[in-house]
Amino acid sequence: MPERLLDITSGHNFRDLGGYQTTDGHTVKWRRLLRTGSLAELDDQDLTKLARIPVTVDIDLRGFAEIKKDPDRVPAGANYYHLPVFAEDETDASHSDEEIAKQMSKPGNGYRHMLVVYERMATMQSAKKAYQEMFARLAANDQGAAIFHCTAGKDRTGMAAFLLLSALNVPRETILQDYLLTNRVTKDFREHWLAQMRQNLPQGPTTDALINNRRELASVNSDYLTKAITTIEANYGDVHHYLTDYLAISPTELAQLRHNYLE
Known part of the structure; x- marks a missing residue:
């Protein structure tokens, strides 16, 4: 069986959606749908692996x-499509420490911010346009x-994976497990980054709040995806109607997706 976590050395959170079972007896094909973090830092060896x-x-x-x-460093032979979910990064995956420190000195702001981000991903016109084009x-x-990706491969990418796997009839529980897998595969990188940040800041409640908020921004939480789902259900009844x-x-598009990516 192919590995779910791709052997990429100069990128984070590169994962295959293959092998997941659907509610109607199919299986997602391996090496057809890859959810990843940024491709900007890939080395030549990584690019060769993806091209192969x-x-x-x-x-x-x-x-x-x-x-x-x-x-992006685009793999040879791949067509590149820029489909921005937000005009600017609202997930804070690419913002500077100084920018985020201004917003994240109050306890709980990181968690609350991410709930707003997921609600906006379910409702904003820019997100709608991006995900429509992605499906096409x-x-x-x-x-x-x-490959579909953002910077950290967890929020905009996580929402994309939720919508795509839902369209392929993968059970909600499986989708949530895949979503939360980000926390496991990025744990060492995330905790090292947070430890370095703490070393460079003075001790005190403000620093504790900033570190905890940054941890919320840098990880995923079932509450975040649930916020998008409840927003979708409140407006459209269920994900299928969304x-x-x-x-x-x-x-026709749904049938083609299932033909392309299921066996």
Whole structure:
């Protein structure tokens, strides 16, 4: 069985959605749908590995400032599509320590901020346009693997994976487990980063609050995805109607997605 965590040395959170079972007896194909963090730091060896899969589509969900600062290193043979969920990064994955410190000195602000981010991902027009186009590109990709990613590969990418796996009829419990897998595969990197941050700051309640808030921003929480789901259900009844009515994914597109990515 292929590995779910890809062997990428100069990137974080590179994962395969293959192997997940659906409610109607199918299985997501391996090496066809890859959810990842940024491709900006990939080395040549990483790019060779992705080209060999082969990756044929690179969907970049980041904002304009993010891609200007850290453009993707696109695998050879892949078509690149910039589909910004937000005009600017609202998840704080790419913001400076100084910018975030101004907002995150109050306990609980990180958690509350992420709930707002997930509600906005379910309702904002920029997110709607991005995810609509993502589905169209995936439906058209009948050969090779598609990568979809943001900066950390957890929030905008996590929402994309939730919508996509829901469209493929993967059970909600499985989708949530995949979403939370981010915390496990990025734990060492995240905790090392937070420890370094703490070393460079004075001891005290303000620093404790900042570190705890940064931990909330840098990880995923089932409450975050649940906030998006409850927002969707309050407005559209269920995820299926959100996909077909709000995102306007046609029965033909859904059938093509399932043909492309299920076995």
